Amino acid sequence: MPHIPRDPDDDHTEAMARRRRAMLTELTGASLDAVAGAAFDPAAARGNVENFIGVAQVPIGVAGPLRIRGEYARGDFIVPLATTEGALVASYSRGMRLLTECGGVSTAVVEESMQRGPVFSFASAAQARDFGAWIRQRFTEIKRVAEGTTRHGRLQDIGQFQVGPLRYLRFDFTTGDAAGQNMTSRATAAACEWIAATHPAHPVYLLSGNIDTDKKHSHINTLLTRGRRVVAEAVLPRTALLDAMGVDTADLFRWRQASATGTLLAGAAGNGAHAANGLAALFIATGQDAANVAESHASLTYTQLLDTGDYYWSVTLPSLIIATRGGGTGLPTQRECLELLGCHGSGKARKLAEICAATVLAGEVSLAAAVIHGDWVSAHERLGRNRPAARP
Structure with missing residues (x-):
């Protein structure tokens, strides 16, 4: 089984990119000369890509x-x-x-708004409904916790949607000049941990219940806005x-x-x-x-x-x-x-x-x-x- 070379200390170097290209050429016979033609130091791609081998040059x-x-x-x-x-x-x-x-x-x-949409699970529909009221009463505290993770994100609202014993929350943030998906994920995760620890039922949750519809079209985003x-x-x-x-x-x-x-x-x-x-x-x-x-x-x-x-x-x-x-x-x-x-x-x-x-x-x-x-x-x-x- 082929092994992709990696350097745990500094993986974004031309030497490591060359090693990976050589491995791929030996494995497949494909020439990667054009892929190798990056006009910038591989270090500039740190945080943007892993296992760097070069660039896709789009006209x-x-x-x-x-x-x-x-x-x-x-x-x-x-x-x-x-x-x-x-x-x-x-x-x-x-x-x-x-x-x-x-x-x-x-x-x-x-x-403007960017969302993360966690879902909380309860034993009954009535408990999920009451949890929704609890969330509305504690919006100021939740906002403080969420915004404590970011300099630019601001929590504007928490939409709520219920299906059976599930309570879907849609955290709406403004995110400044960033797209904000990572920012809102971090802020919402902190808020959900606070909610789970503070609520008497200590409910279990999933950070994304897919009502934020990240990276896919949805009618809810057409109606309620995602991004701008x-x-x-x-x-x-x-x-x-x-x-x-x-x-x-x-x-x-x-x-x-x-x-x-x-x-x-x-x-x-x-x-x-x-x-x-x-x-x-x-x-x-x-x-x-x-x-x-x-x-x-x-x-x-x-x-x-x-x-x-x-x-x-x-x-x-x-x-x-x-x-x-x-x-x-x-x-x-x-x-x-x-x-x-x-x-x-x-x-x-x-x-x-x-x-x-x-x-x-x-x-x-x-x-x-x-x-x-x-x-x-x-x-x-x-x-x-x-x-x-x-x-x-």
């Missing part, structure tokens, strides 16, 4: 300019997108140019849409009704087109936890065909999970991409959230227009097929 393109008139993001932005899908950057860039020509995108962060709820909105003048995309606003609205009905029929996570495309590319470029796309891609599109013939379009992201500190945001490549946006470090998470929402809106506009106009497939044929160059 980064830039889209824009995108004019944003938000509360935190203001100005014209060039957005880095890391992707292997041809035509994606071009499509987002097309949508961004149109939105900019139309005066830009208004954005607002309307709610962000809205991006714009008005597209009829003439601008016709000139740029060859699509009339009346046709756009008519097909919007058909696609919304299809979403209902499918039971999809959102009624937009492809929020996950832009978010995944932006997440990878800026060092976000890519698995959070599972929650973050849920999107709610709302449109109006105005009396003037112009088109109001908004996208709401109810569970956008991003950070500008911690996690992968400090890695060299990812930090550079955050710096391109002016979003690295403290006090920048809301700005990044607004940029994410505006980027999603640009992608929705571009793809919808391409489908209606009939150049969706042809654009992918031209830009998205990795064919060998033709011989003369």
